[in-house]
Amino acid sequence: MVKIKILIAGDHDLVMDGIRQLLEFEPDLEVVGAVSSPAELEKEIAQCQPDIIVIDAPSQRENNLIWAKNIPSRFPASKVVMLSGDASAEYVQAVHEAGAYAFVSKCDSAETLIHAIRESYRGVKSFPADLAFHDGSPLTEMELAVLDLIARDKTNHEIGEQLNISKRTVEHHVSSILRKLHVKSRAGAVGKAFMLGLLR
DSSP states (O other): OOOEEEEEEOSOHHHHHHHHHHHHTSTTEEEEEEESSHHHHHHHHHHHOOSEEEEEOOSOHHHHHHHHHHHHHHOTTOEEEEEESOOOHHHHHHHHHHTOSEEEETTSOHHHHHHHHHHHHTTOOBOOTTSOOTTSOSSOHHHHHHHHHHHTTOOHHHHHHHHTOOHHHHHHHHHHHHHHTTOSSHHHHHHHHHHHTSOO
16 A cells, blocks of 8 residues: 655644644554644654645745745645644635645644645645635636536536546546535535635
């Protein structure tokens, strides 16, 4: 099994130890290091080459955003997942714009963090669905394409044929859409998407 390599960055050793223990229970996740300063972070990224960097965001918000912005430009293979107690729309949008792949509130469950790590590894961004980001959508381009065809009453098989992807991949996108939009059905997703302005 290929393991997702994770580096944890933060300023509280106790919290980072807790995150490490939580993640290491998962068979496909491997914590390769933990750092508490920007200088150490760059050195560890270069040395460990992690797939994911979980930033346990302290109160110094500007520092977190600098980290989130610098990492994608200097280490494009490493994706940032921001873990923070500040879930205000303004801050989450700033994290999104800085280039992070996911935002997880400290009020969320452990499963939410683990899911965000796995989704980020696959190249799928995970942000609260009720926020209007600068690109107008919390969904990926492929998810929007799938959603548009769902709104046209296409079956998974028809969507797969039209987008040239497998039925299983379509099913994955549909489940991701439902999760991101916090709805339980395809009809609910279409209704929520129109409400958010994702479909017209």
